[in-house]
Amino acid sequence: MTSLSRWTRATTAGLASDSGRGSVIPPLYLSTNYTFHAPGESREHDYSRSGNPTRDVLADALTALEDGAGAVIVGSGMAAASVTLEALVLDGGRVVAAHDAYGGTWRLLDVLARRGRFELDLVDLSDPAAAAAALAAPATLVWIETPSNPLLRITDIEEVARLGHAAGAQVVVDNTFCTPLIQQPLALGADVVIHSTTKFIAGHSDVVGGAIVAKDADVVAELAWWANTLGATAGAFDSYLTMRGLRSLEARLRIHDENAQAVVDAFDGHPAVRALHYPGLPDHPQYELARRQMRSQGSIVTVDFAGGRPAVDRFLDGLPIFHLAESLGGTESLVCHPATMTHAAMSAPAQRAAGITDGMLRLSVGLESLDDLVAVIVEGLERVDPAGGLDA
Ligand code: PLP
Helix, strand or coil, X not given: CCCCCHHHHHHCCCCCCCCCCCCCCCCCCCCCECCCCECCECCCCCECCCCCHHHHHHXXXXXXXXXXXXXXXXXXXXXXXXXXXXXXXXXXXXXXXXXXXXXXXXHHHHHHHHCCCEEEEEECCCCHHHHHHHXXXXXXXXXXXXXXXXXXXXXXXXXXXXXXXXXXXXXXEECCCCCCCCCCCCCCCCCEEEEECCCCCCCCCCCCCEEEXXXXXXXXXXXXXXXXXXXXXXXXXXXXXXXXXXCCHHHHHHHHHHXXXXXXXXXXXXXXXXXXXXXXXXXXXXXXXXXXXXXXXXXXXXXXXXXXXXXHHHHHCCCCCCEECCCCCCCCCEEECCCCCCCCCCCHHHHHHHCCCCCEEEEECCCXXXXXXXXXXXHHHHHHCHHHHHHC
16 A cells, blocks of 8 residues: 555544554543653653653644654643744844734743843744845744734745755744645745644634644754643643544635635625735735645635724624634634734734734634625625625
8 A cells, every 4th residue: 555645644643552442542541640660660651741642642643744753742832832932042042033923922022032032033024035134144043924813924934944044043834824734834944833733723612732843853852851841741631632623624624715715705805895815815915825835725814994993893793603702723713803802912013013903804714604604794794884785
């Protein structure tokens, strides 16, 4: 038989590995500790913060999917960011990061830089000239998030990784929005990938988690050492839930993508819409790059209403199906107002620099019926601009 695909290896990770009772699904190991054979003679696992069989299954699946040397499973996406920065940036280093990264990532980078841990340059890495200028000087770490949140700008991973390596940096990509089924940063030259597995990977909005996957085994060992030392590793039950969600990722993504495209079509060209941000639109500034770098265009859509905040309020007033909530990537459709929700941690000037406006809503398109999703968007647009529907 030919070698199995990344997806098959990931979705079948740990199956039928229970030699004791033959369960198909690997058992959930909640025990915090494991007996030693003799003093100084431990089994594969001794204490669950350092290692846990349920967490190992998820690590194996994500290693296969990202084609890495190994994965470290931690308690949240922010724990993944913290451990990565702690492990890879020595005091006094220089970090070059996307200026429109997730608000929590921005807050972490900002506070560590203000405390003097490292020098920080926030740059529009989706602009090749700005990326080249920032990486003309030596750097320790480059932090890419693509597509960016919430404007869905695309950074050329291959090019920025090349520039980052020439500057002496390790290159990290936050791959949360895409998952490794849509985008494979390690294959494009990145050294480390991080995920908020809270989102598409777990996929059911019932578990917070994070993961770090690295290309090099020594880097994996360093990250694992820091995750254990800081106490950032994920609990067994959270890892179990995340793995359970991951097993259906490929099927979920197909419907997410199809529904998102229909929602985009419903918004596209409506007079109430000042800008529609979605990498699958031919007028997206990096449409060609997105097609090259991403297998599909994902299911996050950001709409900027011409009428600003009042238009946002009218659109949301009684909007069915979509829940006004942070997060993304679950089976349910969500809508959020980045300026006051996900990106509230960013200062007003930082929000402006990142292009976040008061009239902006970010949608995470879920798995509900496509016709119902389109119908509620069309109704919402009629609330914003009753005349628009007639012209559209
Ligand atoms: N990275 C991205 C792109 C995110 O959207 C988020 C959360 O929204 C995070 C990281 C942080 O993840 P978590 O909430 O699991 O800590």
